[in-house]
Amino acid sequence: MTDVIISIFMLSSALFVLLAAIGILRLPDLYTRMHASTKAGALGIMLMMVAVALHFLSLVVLAKALAIVLFIFMTAPVAAHAIGRAGYFVGVPVWAKTVKDELYDNYDPDTHRLRSGLETPEELEKMPIKAKPRIRLNTKK
């Protein structure tokens, strides 16, 4: 009985990890790829650690598996945020069908300044955003 449950957990974990890999290959730009790899990958690791904890049924292994799950759940969003932020600043193109890019009008990559929309007119004169952002649309496809 336990073997069946462990097998289900293992197979679903492998399928979620495969889904993350397919997403990272097929999705159109950096930000959507990151979205696939972070969420599906973390879920795959969590299911696999549940299977490991069920298989060994000891307190030490349970603590280690729980530590891995907690660590992955804390660090995967942080790492994805850092890479996405760095990619946007470096100028990785956004997919052509992107609906909303709020930084496009408000962020100046040359001076690294961000406009909030709450500035007084004097402040806006002091920091005009004239240069168009370096972020280009990915027009290839």
Place this chain on the structure above:
Amino acid sequence: METVTTITFAILMLALVITFIRLLIGPTLPDRVVALELIPSILVSIIGVYAIFHDSSSFIDVSIVVALVSFLAAIGFARFLERGGPRND
């Protein structure tokens, strides 16, 4: 149980190969970093299956270390990109 572990190994290897393709063709450096970050996640899963397959729980420690190192690598790459890495590659 034996067949299930074999099938799981095969699926995870397929995922590893697909991620490696993105690592090779990724048009920009951040794309490669994202693929490089998914590879340790797959590796943690593979180590879990291997621990079940060999019935020895010592391998779980290895996956803790792999998860830790992958996070450090991702943060390091992000800092490197932001502090004037190659703007186009």
